[in-house]
Amino acid sequence: MRLVTWNVNSIGARLDRVLAWCEEHQPDLIGIQELKCTDDAFPHDAFSHLGYISYTHGTGRWNGVALLAKSSVRDVTKNLNAQPLYEDTTEPRAIACTFKDVRVWNLYVPNGREPGHEHFAYKLEWLKSLKETIHAELNEYKQLVVMGDFNIAPTDDDVWDIKDFENSTHVTVEERNALAKVLQLGLVDVMPRSLKGKPFTFWDYRALMFQKAMGMRIDLVLATDTFKSRIQDIWIDREERKLKGGSDHAPVVVDFE
DNA sequence: ATGGCCGACGAAGTCGGA
Numbered sequence: 001m002r003l004v005t006w007n008v009n010s011i012g013a014r015l016d017r018v019l020a021w022c023e024e025h026q027p028d029l030i031g032i033q034e035l036k037c038t039d040d041a042f043p044h045d046a047f048s049h050l051g052y053i054s055y056t057h058g059t060g061r062w063n064g065v066a067l068l069a070k071s072s073v074r075d076v077t078k079n080l081n082a083q084p085l086y087e088d089t090t091e092p093r094a095i096a097c098t099f100k101d102v103r104v105w106n107l108y109v110p111n112g113r114e115p116g117h118e119h120f121a122y123k124l125e126w127l128k129s130l131k132e133t134i135h136a137e138l139n140e141y142k143q144l145v146v147m148g149d150f151n152i153a154p155t156d157d158d159v160w161d162i163k164d165f166e167n168s169t170h171v172t173v174e175e176r177n178a179l180a181k182v183l184q185l186g187l188v189d190v191m192p193r194s195l196k197g198k199p200f201t202f203w204d205y206r207a208l209m210f211q212k213a214m215g216m217r218i219d220l221v222l223a224t225d226t227f228k229s230r231i232q233d234i235w236i237d238r239e240e241r242k243l244k245g246g247s248d249h250a251p252v253v254v255d256f257e
Numbered sequence: 258a259t260g261g262c263c264g265a266c267g268a269a270g271t272c273g274g275a
Contacts, residue, residue, distance in 0.1 A: 009274085010264055034274085036265065061265055062273070111275060115264080151275070172274065185266065205262035216275075248274085 003099075003255050005219055006149040006247035009204075011035045011066075015043055021240060021251065022050055028070045029099045030251075031106030032225045034086040035064025039144070042066065043157050057092040065095045065108050065148070068131040073074040073097035084125040086110070093126070096137075101140035102227060107148030107237065112169035120169060121149070127178035135185050138224070146187060149249065154189055157198075158217035169219060170182045177213055192252055193235040201236055210241060219252050228233040230256045 004027040008014040009155040013034065022030065035058040037041065042056045047068055057078045067073065077096040107130070112123040126221030126257040134146060152175045156162040165171045185188060192199050200215025209215065219236060241250040 081275060111273080113273085113275090168275080202275075207261045209261095218275080 001102075001255070002027045002029075002143065003032075003104065003254040003256065004104075004146075004251050005149075005221065006030065006251040007033040007108070007149040007219060007247060009034050009247040009249065010037075011042065011064075012037055015046060017240075017243070017246055019050060021237075022052070022068070023096075025237075025251075025253065026101075027068075027253070029073070029097075030068045031065065031095075031104065031147060032068070033065050033106070033108035035066055036061060036062060039196055048160070051159075055095065055097060057095045059089075059092050059217075063091050063108055065092060065106050067097050067104070067106055069097070069099060071100075073099045075216065080126070080129045080134065081136060083129050084122060086119070086122050086185050087159065094130075098141075102143045102145060103137060105144075105146045105148070107139075107146065107150065108149045109149060112152050112175070112230060114169060115167060115174075116174055123169075124174055124178050127129055127182065131166055131178075131182045131185065133181055134187070135229075138185055142224060143227045143230075144187070145227055145254075146182070147252070148252075149222045150179065150217060151218055152220075153216050153218055154179060154220070158200075160200075160214040170216065176216060183222065187224055188228055188232060190221045190223050190234055190254075192221070193233065196237065197238075200235055200238075200250075201252055203241060205248050209249045219249055221252060221254055227256070232256055
């Protein structure tokens with residue numbers, strides 16, 4: 001079976017690429033982030049032609065997450081338990097489902113903008129609510145995966161050069177501690193295999209960052225030990241990031257069972 | 258040392274991304 005997480009940076013702008021990728025790589029379940037479209041505007045038909053049922057959670061211009069499955073799934077959940085608001089709205093950043101015997105959470109963690117920003121405090125609150133949600137889920141599910149764009153580089157090795165990250169988000173002690181609290185519930189950050197170079201999942205569009213190998217590992221797959229033991233391979237499709245008209249994030253592919 | 262791109266919205270320029 002094949003499970004994938006991918007921040008597509010607008011499903012509207014990326015539709016042809018995402019369809020082509022799915023056709024070539026045949027994920028059984030793919031979680032995508034940053035839809036930038038409403039549930040109504042989501043291209044359900046285009047995916048159903050490829051055999052996917054799409055479960056979407058999007059409200060428009062920003063954010064948005066979806067799960068696309070080759071077979072029907074159960075217990076679709078949107079939002080975290082007691083998810084904090086941002087500017088009085090519950091943003092569409094979390095969706096979960098039960099796929100066969102595996103519980104899968106697909107996340108788009110808030111960016112944080114800069115340390116000290118209101119959005120940074122929101123990011124930490126959001127991660128706290130993620131911890132509480134996953135804590136509750138672990139009572140029910142042993143085969144659990146929490147994946148998506150975490151907007152956190154877990155260690156200094158997960159960025160091209162930590163010296164370039166002074167006063168930056170994604171690498172602060174606060175963010176890493178908030179992630180560590182989720183892991184302490186009984187999950188492991190499963191390290192993906194890179195097809196070339198360091199196992200980065202994101203390269204900024206600007207300044208030839210991809211060509212200079214200046215990336216970050218911020219798209220993560222967290223798994224319980226019982227699910228991790230079923231993983232045969234986990235790898236980053238950097239080839240997709242190379243292509244013209246691609247997302248700035250690469251798909252992370254989990255082959256299991 | 259700095260900035261360098263891209264997408265949505267909407268029709269120019271601003272915001273968000275990380």
